[in-house]
Amino acid sequence: MALIRLNFMAQSLHRTVPLLVCLPTDKVDAQGQTPTGPFKTLYLLHGMLGSEVDWVSGTRIQRWSDERNLAVVMPAGENGFYTDHNWSTDLYSQFIGQELVAFTRRTFPLSIKREDTFIGGLSMGGYGALYNGLRFHQTFGAIIMLSAGLLVGPGMEKLPAKPAWFAETAAYQHHVFGSDLAAVSQSDLNPKVLIERLQAEHATLPAIYMAIGNDDDLKPVNDDFDQFLTQHQVEHVYETGAGNHEWDFWDRYLLRALDWLPLDSKVSGLNSGHIN
Template structure:
């Protein structure tokens, strides 16, 4: 039951507590809490997307990483103050508190990460920066970063709801012409944190060469570079598609400071070599 969203909400959680070691031994202390990745889906998706579209379960269990996947509901993971649906508060505060209370998760910032694809990539950047005291790393794949430049010119005959002013107004409110440098702009959030000399999360950003969001992500990379912010930015063959996200969530897990792969087998049927 979510107080921020005023209803019961679904979650998919990968929790590597069922790992079996065939020699009966493990180098991992039994009471050691798990590092955690909060992983956000894209538009049109739900809490099952990442498990259905990628091999995140197998790779996470292999690395003793817990993964928490909520449903984004096409809401861009921000607070909708005009409707009372506080998605940002849910993601960055309530969900973290609930899962830490419910599962054996680490409470340390250094062990807590947020990531996502497309709409979820934006949500990871926005909430990772907004709740910078909670998350130490952000993974943004094909992040929907056109919100500050692409929400003012809508087609006369939209093909789907995301081409309508009505939809974007329902997400960001009526001031669509003023989102640049607003509280919804990741670049503006970064500038505020830099001005206050607050340490930023680490960034892993990737986008496909044939993705319509390529230029927006390149602009964000240029902004980070101009401000001398350490980050990883990768552009590889691919479009806005699961093959690309499957490849890069694996690379992101390799980039995160996770435990080494071990020889245990769990519900994801992992048995790595020593």
């Protein structure tokens, strides 16, 4: 598995951004063949306080994607919740759903088929994967949400009087979602509103995989969203298990999510980090 670090100029963010890509182009199978693509692709979004290296550091994604001939693209989302900040010209959603896909497809041998293109994330990135997977449903065929931060909805404007950390402050919430938090819950930034609109338009929604730990504080909002998806007959899988908001859980359930995706059968081989 080739691990590629690069920087490129993102017009939607008005700056040069880092990117980490896993690409199985250096693997040699038992017949001496090297995969050439076009590869099925998973765009993986990190959580709050994280960076583009989190998935490689915290999970075994590099090994698992190599086994499945899966390309994995890991961008830096900073703490922006992967939404468009029109008030500051940081268009994270446009970056994820359009520019990043276009750049990686013209730079690497990636499939351009919707059914071969997936998006996933954890916590803040779980919300980002859901929102952008739905918004750009013509691009992404499946969505993976691990311990998703599904915090956009009615009542989100009622912030704590004494915030425990920066993400609970009015300054951060307005920076990410805009000045009128009450209106956000009625907008497409609320995944429930977005799904209802897309269903009214008879759009084809991506399949959804959700997982969360039983001890995670975000479990109630994920339980609620599972019920919403069931009521609206949206294709999805929801799994829970032992664990909290932690890498041990995400590592285990990322593997389960990969098994859920329509990927190639495992193919072992000689590569840059593993001899089998």
